[in-house]
Each structure stands twice: as C-alpha cells, then as structure tokens.
Amino acid sequence: MTEFTFDAPTVIRTKRDGGVLSDAAIDWVIDGYTHGRVHDEQMSALLMAIFLRGMTPAEIARWTAAMIGSGERFDFHDLRSNGKPLALVDKHSTGGVGDKITIPLVPVVMACGAAVPQAAGRGLGHTGGTLDKLEAIAGFTAEISKDQIRQQLQDIGAAIFAAGDLAPADRKIYALRDVTATTESLPLIASSVMSKKLAEGADALVLDTKVGRGAFLKTEAESRELARTMVELGTAHGVATRALLTDMDRPLGRAVGNAVEVAESLDVLAGGGPDDVVELTLALAREMLDAAGVDGIDPADTLADGTAMDRFRDLVSAQGGDLSQPLPIGAHSETVTAPRGGVMGDIDAMAVGLAVWRLGAGRSTPGGRVQFGAGVRIHRGPGEPVAAGEPLFTLYTDTPERFGGAIAELDGGWSVDDQPPKSRPLIIDRIVG
C-alpha cells in the first residue's frame, strides 16, 4: 500500500487470530476509541478477543500507558506540609464482597502523617464500590474538582474522588466490560486499575489483590500473576508499588452493602468492628506507610485514640458529608434463621455478593442508581456456635419484592455444620516490586 493507516477491523483481526498488537496499533485504537473514531461495537469485539487470546506483558504495558495518555496525569509534588513534600500514597483493592477497607484505612494513614489522593470506583458486578458506599452518607460527593483535590490534600491530607478526567479511555472501556462479560480478564483488570492509579498522582501504591470465590479471578495463580503484573506496571512508571494477596473466599467483616458497610467502618474507627476488617486495615496501613517512607506512629494507636475517626470526620466534611444524619439502612428487612443448632460453616463471598446485588446495592445497567440501604448483615461468622432458630443473616432493601431473589442467591452459600470450617489466613502473601 502506498500509505499506511490503521483501521479497527484490522486491529481486531490481529488479536482475534492470536497475534501481538504493535505499540502503534495500541496507541491508535485507544486514541480512536477515546475520540469516537473507533466505535463501541468494535472495542467490544476487541475486548472479547483480548479476553480469549490474552496479551503479552509488553502489550499490557503499552495499553496501560495509552490509557493514562488519554487524559490528565495529576502532579502534587509542589504541595508541602511543615516544609516537606507530602508523602503521597494510595491503595487499591481488586474488588471483593464486604470490602469497605478504604473507609477506615484512609483516615488511619492520614492520622499517621501520609497523604492519600484516591481515585475510587463504583460497584462492578457482584462487588461493591467505595464511592457507592461513601455516597450513602448524606451530602457526600466524590465529584470534586482538581483544585478541591489539591486543597484537601494540602489541608487535611486526603481526597476520595471519581476518576473524572483521569484515563477517560479506561472509563469508557470499564463501562463496556461490565455489559459485555469481559470483566474477568487479567490484562484488562491490570491495565484498568493501573491506568487510573498511575494517573492520580501518588508516589507509592499498595494493591490488595483478592484471591478466592468472591474475587474476579478465581485461582490463586491468576491472582498472583495479576498482582505481579500490576506491581511491574507501577514500578515501570516510577511508583513504588507492592501487593498483598488476601482471602476473598468469605466476605470481609459482618456487613455487605452500602450504608451497612459505612456503619461497620465507623465501628472500626471507634476502636471496635470485626477482627478481620481491623487486621486488614492495619496490614495495608503499614504497607502504605512503609512504601511512602513514613514512620513514627503505630496505625493501631490511631484507632484506639480516636485520631483516625477525627480524620474521617474531616474528610467527610470536606466533601460535603454530614455524619450527624442517620445512615439510610433499607426500610424493609428479612431475617434468615438457623435451621438447626451447630457451628456456622463457611460463607461463600460470591453468594453474599450476588444476594446484595439482587437487593439493589449494585447496578444492572451502566450509570444506574444503587440503593444505599440495600445490604446484608451477617450475625454468625464461620466457626461460631449457632442455636436452632436464631438469626444468621438480616437482609435490607427499600424494595421488598427483591427479597425472594436475594434469599435464593444466598441459599447454598452457607450451612450450619457439626464441625467448624478449616480456618485460612486472611493475608496470603506479599509481593514487592
């Protein structure tokens, strides 16, 4: 040919047939999709081809870089606290059930002296989203400007915001993946997470990579490879990145949903809350502070002495939230009781996640509204004694016709047994770049 230009069918065909996309092809397709020259149906076909054919590490790196390049990359290095640059650090979870950890974690890290610029997401599939949970607080908004993000980092040391102008290509692709069944793909997860996290302006990043039934990737080997891929991407972009592999066979904590998870987070910030939520919050806080080079304060002390709760109030208040208003727990509830006495068996994170999604806590169409009140409270954790007839789960929703479907999803995801289930470590491994 006398002149060379790309076209979308040719790029799709290359990946469809198991080929490797060139750097130029990746740059062209991401730029074209961002600006509407590559259409939704073409990107969908390409995403499915990537899902089924995979990507090389070099393709993932270029795809991630192209998505970062589709928008702005924040830079907060000019900000100072006591004359020193801020220690800018963030964390990201690959998504789980009951995973409200960001809510207690960010204030703990603030209270220890680091600053957190966090681009957070909304729920995807059976997993909850930090923004959907925080917006259950009356008045709280994540739609804040870059100027406000800067100001909050300077004044209080954190901002939790919708990704907005960061990696707009990823925002469009993320919305497509949810409706085209192309979510659970290592290259697509790694590039999506890292394009936002590398654009938000942190110098250090800790990844909480989930393993187990409630995670997007089902095997420990896949989750480990995902963690390693993301750590390499972060390191290559000059961000000190490390990952924990953590258990997501069971839900985290005793509350799954939106408002109910905020309530549990407030318990943790008040020095109480479920052991597993506290353990993971402190482990991630220690990794973040270590990665950011901040020491001097034990994160556990900030929960005991109330300083983390104070920072949380600062953060909520800066973003318009009012914690004096009651949390909007669902108006209707239904209780699942124990059919017999014994010991609570294992609880399947996926079953609980889908039940909560059916109650209305998640979305079935992109941009749809979530019910802040939808959720499940777990009254007996795995291994705890159970008396016949006592409440095991309470389900909440504002639309009671959803109870039937939700209870059906929960069925088979739990049992009352004679023996306690095998216990597993919450933190499985640690991967450092």
Place this chain on the structure above:
Amino acid sequence: MTEFTFDAPTVIRTKRDGGVLSDAAIDWVIDGYTHGRVHDEQMSALLMAIFLRGMTPAEIARWTAAMIGSGERFDFHDLRSNGKPLALVDKHSTGGVGDKITIPLVPVVMACGAAVPQAAGRGLGHTGGTLDKLEAIAGFTAEISKDQIRQQLQDIGAAIFAAGDLAPADRKIYALRDVTATTESLPLIASSVMSKKLAEGADALVLDTKVGRGAFLKTEAESRELARTMVELGTAHGVATRALLTDMDRPLGRAVGNAVEVAESLDVLAGGGPDDVVELTLALAREMLDAAGVDGIDPADTLADGTAMDRFRDLVSAQGGDLSQPLPIGAHSETVTAPRGGVMGDIDAMAVGLAVWRLGAGRSTPGGRVQFGAGVRIHRGPGEPVAAGEPLFTLYTDTPERFGGAIAELDGGWSVDDQPPKSRPLIIDRIVG
C-alpha cells in the same frame, strides 16, 4: 432464583467460556437484539465469542431459526403458471471475486420454466454484491415491495430484491460483523445465508460454496463443512438443498467490479463470454432445475437461442432498469502491462478483489456508496501466452487518486512465467442433502 430471565452478559459469558447456548437463550438474544434490548456492543462481544469458540450444529440450527423468526417468511405457494404451482428455486453464492453468476443464471433458469425469488446482498469486504452490480444498470432498483415480488414471480418468473423485512436480525448482525472482524466464521456465515434464503419462499436451493484464496473460509475442509452445514439447515426446514464446491483461487471470468461485470454477463447471455462463467452458470442452472423438478429445456440452448437474454430484459425492465443506457464504466482507466513475454501465471482472487475494492467498487463503512464504474478487466487469463509490453489488466475508477493503492494491491497477485500454472477444476465437488 424465584423467576428466571436472561440477561446479555450471562449469555455472552456462557459462549465466552466455551459453553453451549440453550434454545431459550438463543431465542432471547436474537429477539432482544432485533428489538434493541440487547445492544450492539453486547452482540459484538457475543459474535467474537462465537467466532473463537464456535457453535454446535444444534446451536447453528436454532440461531438460524431464531433469525428467520425475527421477520416475515414469504410464501408463494398460491401462485400458478398454466394451472400448476410455480417451481420456486434459488441459488446463493458464499461470495467471490468476479462472481456475477446470478446475473446470467437467473434468466437461464426463468427461460427453462422455473421461478426465482432471490433475496440478494450487497458487497462485503473484498467480495462484490449482486445488488451493487445490478444497480449499475440505469434505473434498476432492488427495493421492491412484497406485492411487486409476487407480481413479478407470477408475470415473468423472477424477482431479485434486497432482503428488507426478511430476517431483520441477520441484517443487523451482518452490518456488525463487517466492522468487528467477525465475518469469516462458519456458524455466522451459515446462519446468515440460510436465514435469508429460507425466508424468501423458495422450495429448492442450490448453494455455490467457494473454496480458495478469494473465499471467506480459506481451506477446502472448512468450505466443505460450511456447505454440509447449510445443506442440513435447508433440508431441516423442508427446502430441497444441495451445494457445489467451486474454485475461488482465481477470479471468475475476465471482469471484476460492478458495471464491468454486468457487461460480461450480457456477453454470456448473448451466447459468448468467458468459458468459466458459462460453465458455472450452466452447472448451477442444471442443479437448480433438477432440485426443483423441472426438465425439458437444456439451459445451454437458452443462451444460444436468446431466450435467456429476453428473460433478462423482462426482469431488468420489471425492476425499472433501462439497458439502452450505456453502462457506467469508470471515467478513468490505467493499464498494467506485461514486464516480459511468456505465459500468464496464476491470478490471486484476493489480490484482484482488494484492488477492485480500493478502486471504489466496495464499501469501507456500512451503508456507504459504491462506485458503479470501479472495476478491473483481465486481458490475459492464467496459462495464456503473453507478449512483453502488452496490456494484462485495465483498472477503472471515477476517482483516479485510487489507482496507486489498487495497483499496489494487485502487485504480487499475478506473474508472467515460463510455464503455464497447474490447471484446476472449476467444480470441485457436489453435496446433496
């Protein structure tokens, strides 16, 4: 779950993971896509999953039936000729380069006493479309009503029309496949062809299944499986279906494009034309007449005695065409001459198809306009003697800036050699249901 409904991501996920779609899932997704409840991006992801994972014969059968059910199915059994029901028969080609066979074939079959209700298509990729060719005739239209189709079948014994309300699900899917690189898939080709052909109201059908470089499926084994699949689909729907496997390594005839192919077809109808075009026209005519149970007239006689030409004039005139107007051959031409003397080597159908597409005979966007005048004339066929400097190809277009790209596509698709290329049979095999 208390009630069962499908959703598109679940259906896509099933195929993505290599599963088999249930009849109910196929019915739901085709109906949903026809009526806009399943979106383009979801169908695109599903098509790519089908492309890469395949479909079982039962899935292909149900997918085809669901596409037929998305629209009307014509029924012309009430029509009579001399008191007897019409012998309704059609043919379909899986698409080739220079494949104008429908144009002489339909009048031959009319002249032998059968009736042809033909839903024809437009060009796809490097292959031409019968409608694009016929519309090169001044005034000819394929957008005719069902009433007009009935009237033409009754009065003159044929109608060649755009599929319109037949299998509207296929029309939408066909447009998607072209832009998402999901064209060359056996289940998608078989279901697309047969959904239109089983809805158009013929009782017998002959499939011209192409094999070779210019065909959509590249291997003989794949083309053979495609033919067998389509014959089974036709038979299962009560249509007497058979297939020929024919060569598409080389272009058919000496003209490739729109108006130039009509001109060549008129040569054939006048008793002349290239041998391969005449051979395939007569072979397909004999299969059609046999399948429809019509005998008494030798198809070759209708070319020799001018009755086929008369029927062609009837058909063109019924659909508004005016053969007294000159055919709009491209205003600009360029000639490729022999670099040396010798024997014309093989000619690659794909190279010629792409060259003609670059000249403007095909589409690069769905619904785009084609140039009726764009085309290539082949002056020396494989094995013919060549003198140095004499014309081998003439290229035509209305937009001369296209010559460079077209000649580059043609390059490497032909050669002048010392020895003639190996000859191959035009008709490779015959598959009867």
